[in-house]
Amino acid sequence: MTTTAEAPVLGLLDGRPLPRTGLDRRLAALRTGPRAAALPAPGSGEDRQLARWVAQVLLTEALCEAVAAERGLTVRPGAAPARLDQQAAVELGSITAAAYEGSAAVRAVCAEVTADVEPSAAEVAHYRALTERPPSAALWRLALPDGSTFDAAPDTLPLALSEALRAAPPGAWVSAAGWTATRLATAPDPVRDTDPSAVVRAAARRAAFVRWLDHARATRLTLVPGLEHPGDPAQPDNHHRH
Known part of the structure; x- marks a missing residue:
């Protein structure tokens, strides 16, 4: 007021x-x-x-x-x-x-x-369900021939490379779609591994x-005139319109 x-x-x-x-x-x-x-x-x-x-x-x-x-x-x-x-x-x-x-x-x-x-157990479970990756989207830790490594979700890789890595055992080198890489392990998922x-x-x-x-x-x-809430539609400088 x-x-x-x-x-x-x-x-x-x-x-x-x-x-x-x-x-x-x-x-x-x-x-x-x-x-x-x-x-x-x-x-x-x-x-x-x-x-x-x-x-x-x-x-x-x-x-x-x-x-x-x-x-x-x-x-x-x-x-x-x-x-x-x-x-x-x-x-x-x-x-x-x-x-x-x-x-x-x-x-x-x-x-x-x-x-x-305090959040309820149901609220925590709901948050986890909304934010965690499904098992099929767990990150892979990949290595390249130059010795560099990086983590990537399988569906973010070129399809041919992803399929080749999925078919090969961990540690085996594969070449596809112009890439050569090996899958070292499944990278830790910080969302899945952290209590939310x-x-x-x-x-x-x-x-x-x-x-x-x-x-x-x-x-x-x-409140006083001239210092109303900036979002107050009644004050003259609120030009926000829908």
Whole structure:
């Protein structure tokens, strides 16, 4: 929701105004940083959208700082930023991912509110079924006459070479389709040989944190005109259309 009057504030947390100075500092740092050339022109609609996006990051950080204090969580000041992989960042969403990477309080709250989230055995089995290769697609470890080796799935090789290697015993040299190679062994399949529980657990906890954070934002944060969510269809700079 938004307030009805303009105010030089970032937003309200539990009804308490948060100063806009933090947003001004963050935007100034971006304007003088190494990626300044990629930022939108000052005063443009895209520039105002950037301010809205950064405001949501700062509000998320402020919210989690308050929650961390309320719960007595240990937040190490000056902690180095975290780095999420692409999948984790997409699952969290760009605003939450930026807040998570930059704020130790966000990371501490995430760990606290998702500590009891565990995937079921069925969820782990489903993930394994979706990601593991069938036995017929197990990788082969091949050697070439020059001594080099590489791993390849049989169906990625030239058909004649694949059929010749399949018919020959391991260690036998074959020539087909202009290639000479020998199949040394079946290469280990990292998907098949690794327990996916940790991957599924991490994804489940990210999803749970997003749900928790959406609720906390809705109940504790109040947005102000000009710093609405950048995806809010009611604000004038949202030009996204279907």
